[in-house]
Amino acid sequence: MSTQLSTVDYLLEQLASAGSVSARKMFGEYGLYYDGKIVALVCDDQFFLKPTSEGRAFLGEAVDEQPAYSGARPSFRIDGERWDDAEWMAELVRVTTVALPMPKPKVKKKG
Helix, strand or coil: CCCCHHHHHHHHHHCHHHCCEEEEEECCEEEEEECCEEEEEEECCEEEECCCHHHHHHHCCCCCEEECCCCCCEEEEECHHHCCCHHHHHHHHHHHHHHCCCCCCCCCCCC
Protein backbone atom coordinates (compact mmCIF):
# COMPACT_ATOMS: atom_id res chain seq x y z
CA MET A 1 0.00 0.00 0.00
CA SER A 2 1.38 3.39 -0.86
CA THR A 3 0.52 6.87 0.30
CA GLN A 4 -2.25 8.78 -1.44
CA LEU A 5 -1.34 12.20 -2.79
CA SER A 6 -4.36 13.63 -0.95
CA THR A 7 -2.74 12.62 2.37
CA VAL A 8 0.47 14.46 1.49
CA ASP A 9 -1.47 17.50 0.28
CA TYR A 10 -3.43 17.60 3.55
CA LEU A 11 -0.25 17.37 5.65
CA LEU A 12 1.41 20.14 3.62
CA GLU A 13 -1.68 22.31 4.15
CA GLN A 14 -1.60 21.65 7.89
CA LEU A 15 2.13 22.45 8.07
CA ALA A 16 1.95 25.63 5.96
CA SER A 17 2.28 27.94 8.97
CA ALA A 18 5.58 26.26 9.90
CA GLY A 19 7.29 27.83 6.91
CA SER A 20 8.92 26.32 3.85
CA VAL A 21 7.60 22.74 3.89
CA SER A 22 7.65 20.62 0.74
CA ALA A 23 7.28 16.99 -0.27
CA ARG A 24 9.23 14.76 -2.64
CA LYS A 25 8.22 11.37 -3.88
CA MET A 26 10.63 8.69 -2.66
CA PHE A 27 10.28 5.02 -3.58
CA GLY A 28 6.49 5.24 -3.88
CA GLU A 29 6.20 7.14 -0.61
CA TYR A 30 7.05 10.74 0.36
CA GLY A 31 9.70 12.66 2.23
CA LEU A 32 8.74 15.97 3.86
CA TYR A 33 11.35 18.71 3.87
CA TYR A 34 11.55 21.85 5.96
CA ASP A 35 14.22 24.42 5.17
CA GLY A 36 16.12 21.87 3.08
CA LYS A 37 16.16 19.20 5.81
CA ILE A 38 14.22 15.96 5.55
CA VAL A 39 12.11 16.02 8.69
CA ALA A 40 9.49 13.33 8.14
CA LEU A 41 8.33 10.47 5.95
CA VAL A 42 4.79 9.75 4.87
CA CYS A 43 4.47 6.00 4.33
CA ASP A 44 1.26 4.02 3.93
CA ASP A 45 -0.71 7.20 4.72
CA GLN A 46 1.06 7.53 8.09
CA PHE A 47 3.25 10.41 9.32
CA PHE A 48 6.69 9.46 10.68
CA LEU A 49 8.77 12.26 12.20
CA LYS A 50 12.54 12.00 12.58
CA PRO A 51 13.31 11.38 16.26
CA THR A 52 15.06 14.12 18.24
CA SER A 53 15.26 14.75 21.97
CA GLU A 54 13.50 18.09 21.39
CA GLY A 55 10.67 16.36 19.54
CA ARG A 56 10.39 13.77 22.29
CA ALA A 57 10.14 16.55 24.91
CA PHE A 58 7.44 18.29 22.85
CA LEU A 59 5.45 15.06 22.45
CA GLY A 60 5.65 14.15 26.14
CA GLU A 61 5.22 10.61 27.36
CA ALA A 62 2.89 9.45 24.60
CA VAL A 63 5.62 8.81 22.03
CA ASP A 64 4.80 6.05 19.54
CA GLU A 65 8.05 4.88 17.95
CA GLN A 66 8.14 2.53 14.98
CA PRO A 67 9.93 2.23 11.65
CA ALA A 68 8.33 3.93 8.65
CA TYR A 69 9.15 0.88 6.51
CA SER A 70 10.85 -2.49 6.91
CA GLY A 71 14.51 -2.03 7.82
CA ALA A 72 14.18 1.66 8.76
CA ARG A 73 15.20 3.13 12.07
CA PRO A 74 12.34 3.91 14.45
CA SER A 75 10.63 7.28 14.00
CA PHE A 76 7.92 9.08 15.93
CA ARG A 77 4.61 7.98 14.41
CA ILE A 78 2.15 10.83 14.76
CA ASP A 79 -1.42 9.59 15.00
CA GLY A 80 -3.79 10.85 12.30
CA GLU A 81 -6.07 12.34 14.96
CA ARG A 82 -3.32 14.88 15.77
CA TRP A 83 -3.03 16.07 12.14
CA ASP A 84 -6.11 18.29 12.43
CA ASP A 85 -4.33 20.56 14.94
CA ALA A 86 -2.33 22.60 12.42
CA GLU A 87 -0.65 24.81 15.04
CA TRP A 88 0.50 21.80 17.07
CA MET A 89 1.80 19.99 13.95
CA ALA A 90 3.63 23.09 12.71
CA GLU A 91 5.32 23.63 16.08
CA LEU A 92 6.32 19.95 16.29
CA VAL A 93 7.97 20.18 12.86
CA ARG A 94 9.70 23.46 13.74
CA VAL A 95 11.07 22.06 17.03
CA THR A 96 12.30 18.93 15.28
CA THR A 97 13.88 20.77 12.35
CA VAL A 98 15.91 23.07 14.60
CA ALA A 99 17.39 20.00 16.28
CA LEU A 100 18.37 18.28 13.02
CA PRO A 101 21.78 18.87 11.44
CA MET A 102 22.07 20.42 8.01
CA PRO A 103 22.32 17.78 5.26
CA LYS A 104 25.78 17.05 3.97
CA PRO A 105 26.51 18.67 0.60
CA LYS A 106 26.22 16.25 -2.30
CA VAL A 107 29.48 15.47 -4.03
CA LYS A 108 29.26 15.71 -7.79
CA LYS A 109 30.60 12.66 -9.55
CA LYS A 110 33.36 13.20 -12.04
CA GLY A 111 32.79 11.95 -15.47
